[in-house]
Amino acid sequence: MSFWIIKTEPNTYSLEDLERDQTTCWDGVRNYQARNNLRLMKVHDLAMVYHSVGPKELVGIAQVTKSAYADPTDKTGSWSAVDVKFKKRLIKPVTLAQIKATPRLKDLKLVTQSRLSVALVSEAQWSILLAMAETN
C-alpha cells in the first residue's frame, strides 16, 4: 500500500468536483515522472488531493480504484490515467506554508519537486500530514 499526493487546479477539477462525481478518471498528466508514478499506483492506494491554484493546500483524500490504463484524452497512446474515488475532505486543509514550516516534511516531494503532479509520500510523511489535517 502506497501513499501519494496528486495535484489539481481547482478551476479545472477540484475536490468538490470529485465529491460530486464520487469517482473520476485522473487523466491529463503529461510529465514522464508523474506518469511513471501513476503506473506504480495500485488499487486501494491513498492519495491526498492538493489544490495548486488559489489557496495552495491539501484538501482531501482519494483512493485508487483502478490502476493505470491508457489516458483517454491522449491520442498518442503514451500517457496513462488511473481511476480514483472520493474518500474524505480534510477537517483542516494543510497549507503549503504549514508544510514548509514543518522540518520533518522538508523532504516531501511537494516541496522539493514542486512541478511533479503525482508524487509518492512516505508512510511517515503521510502520518504527519494526517495529524496536521486532524483526521484519520
Place this chain on the structure above:
DNA sequence: GCCAACGTTGGC
C-alpha cells in the same frame, strides 16, 4: 503578472 526552475525539443 513576473520570474525562476524545471522539462522537452531539436540541431549539431
Place this chain on the structure above:
DNA sequence: GCCAACGTTGGC
C-alpha cells in the same frame, strides 16, 4: 548524446 533554446509550471 550533448547542449542551447524554448515552453511550461508554480510560487510569490
